[in-house]
Amino acid sequence: SSPLPLQHLLDTYQCSQDDDHLSYGETGMPVPPFGCTFSTAPNLEHVLAVANEEGFVRLYDTEAQTTSKLIFKEWQAHSNAVFDLAWVPGEHRIVTASGDQTAKVWDVRVGELLGICKGHQCSLKSVAFSKFEKAVFCTGGRDGNIMVWDTRCNKKDGFYRQVNQISGAHNVVDKQTPSKPKKKRQNLRGLAPLVDFQQSVTVVLLQDEHTLISAGAVDGVIKVWDLRKNYAAYRQDPVPFKSFCYPGTSTRKLGYSSLVLDSTGANLFANCTDDSIYMFNMTSLRTIPVAVFSGHQNSTFYIKSSTSPDDQFLVSGSSDCNAYIWKVSEPSLPPRILLGHSQEVTSIAWCPSDFTKIATCSDDNTVRIWRLQRRPEEEKSAFSKINLVGWVIQKKPEEQRGAG
Numbered sequence: 001s002s003p004l005p006l007q008h009l010l011d012t013y014q015c016s017q018d019d020d021h022l023s024y025g026e027t028g029m030p031v032p033p034f035g036c037t038f039s040t041a042p043n044l045e046h047v048l049a050v051a052n053e054e055g056f057v058r059l060y061d062t063e064a065q066t067t068s069k070l071i072f073k074e075w076q077a078h079s080n081a082v083f084d085l086a087w088v089p090g091e092h093r094i095v096t097a098s099g100d101q102t103a104k105v106w107d108v109r110v111g112e113l114l115g116i117c118k119g120h121q122c123s124l125k126s127v128a129f130s131k132f133e134k135a136v137f138c139t140g141g142r143d144g145n146i147m148v149w150d151t152r153c154n155k156k157d158g159f160y161r162q163v164n165q166i167s168g169a170h171n172v173v174d175k176q177t178p179s180k181p182k183k184k185r186q187n188l189r190g191l192a193p194l195v196d197f198q199q200s201v202t203v204v205l206l207q208d209e210h211t212l213i214s215a216g217a218v219d220g221v222i223k224v225w226d227l228r229k230n231y232a233a234y235r236q237d238p239v240p241f242k243s244f245c246y247p248g249t250s251t252r253k254l255g256y257s258s259l260v261l262d263s264t265g266a267n268l269f270a271n272c273t274d275d276s277i278y279m280f281n282m283t284s285l286r287t288i289p290v291a292v293f294s295g296h297q298n299s300t301f302y303i304k305s306s307t308s309p310d311d312q313f314l315v316s317g318s319s320d321c322n323a324y325i326w327k328v329s330e331p332s333l334p335p336r337i338l339l340g341h342s343q344e345v346t347s348i349a350w351c352p353s354d355f356t357k358i359a360t361c362s363d364d365n366t367v368r369i370w371r372l373q374r375r376p377e378e379e380k381s382a383f384s385k386i387n388l389v390g391w392v393i394q395k396k397p398e399e400q401r402g403a404g
Helices: 006-012 382-386
Strands: 013-016 020-022 033-038 047-052 056-061 071-076 082-087 093-098 102-107 112-118 124-129 136-141 146-150 164-166 201-208 211-216 222-226 242-244 256-261 267-272 276-281 291-294 305-307 313-316 323-327 336-339 345-350 357-362 366-372 388-394
Touching (some): 033 357, 033 366, 047 357, 047 366, 056 082, 102 124, 136 201, 201 256, 211 256, 256 305, 267 305, 305 345, 313 345
Parallel strands (some): 033 082, 033 345, 124 201
Antiparallel strands (some): 013 366, 013 388, 020 366, 033 047, 047 056, 056 071, 102 112, 124 136, 136 146, 146 164, 201 211, 211 222, 222 242, 267 276, 276 291, 313 323, 323 336
C-alpha cells in the first residue's frame, strides 16, 4: 500500500485569505451565496460559478495568479435570489434557477441571455442536467412541480415552455383534517393560487436522459421518474417508476436538501434534514440504504453535498458552520471537518477535474476555495499559518451521533 493513504492527504486541505471571497449584492453589501458549481467545459474546468441572494452570478478563475484576474465575469442574472445553477455539460453556458419563478439560459463568454424558462408558479429551488445531454434539463420548485425543458424546442416569444411536467411530485396527504370540501378562497387578482410550501420539490437530478430523481421538503420519499412517460396526464397524483421511502427513525424531519450521484451514476447520496446522509444503490432492486453518514447537522434546505472526482469521498455543508468529509467505503469512520466559516455552510462543490480543490458557500456571505497543501513540513512556517482562514480537524468518534 502507498506510504500515505489518501485520507491522510485530506488533513492538508486549507483555505488561505486569498481564497476567501465575499459575495456582493446590488448595493455592494455582502449577501449569502446560494449555489456553486465548477464548469466541465474544456479549458474552463477551473472556473467556479457562484450565485447569490440578490441574483448575481460570478465566475471565479480558481487558477488565477493575481486577484485582478480572479473574477472574469459577473452579472445580475435575476433581480431576485438565484437558488441554484447548473452548467450545460461541456459548454460555456449556464442555467440559473431563481426566486422570480423563472430559469434563464446564459452564454457566459459574452454574458448573453439566450432564453427564459417560464412555467413554475413559485420559486425554483433546483436545476440539473444529465451528463449525456446538452439540450435537456429539469427544474424543481416550491409549487410542487418538476419541469423538463428542451432548448431545441418549445420557444415562444423568447420564452421556453416545459416539454414535460410532473405536478404535485411530493405532495403529502394531510391526515389530520377531515376530508370536507374546502371553500375556495376567491382570488381577486386572478393570479395562480398560493401553493403551500409543504409540497415543495427541494431537489432534482437527472441520472441519464430519461431518468429523473427528485426529493421534497416533507414527504420523506425519494422518487425516480421515467421521462419517456408523459406525466402531464396524471395531474396531482403522478406515479414514480421507483421510490426510496424514508429509512430513518425521525418522526418529523423528513425532507431532503440535496441529492448527488457519484460518477458512475450507481450510488445516490441523499442529504436528509434528520442530520444523516443516506447512500442508496440505484442499480439494486432493494430500496434500503447501503450506508449512512452522520456527524454533520442539517437544519435547512440549503445544505448540499458533493463527491470527490474519484468517488472515494463525500463532502457536505452543515448547519454548525463546518463542512464534513467522509470516506465513502467506511461510513462509520468519523468525518474530517473543514473548519473556518462562521455561519451555516450551504452549497459545496468538489472540483470534478481536480481532487485538490473544494469550494464552499456560507451564510457568513463568503465563498471559499479549499486547497490541498502538499508543501514539505519545514515550509509550513508561522507566517503561512497566519494567512490561513480555514483548516481540517478530525472529528472525535464519540462526537458522532448515530442516525435518527
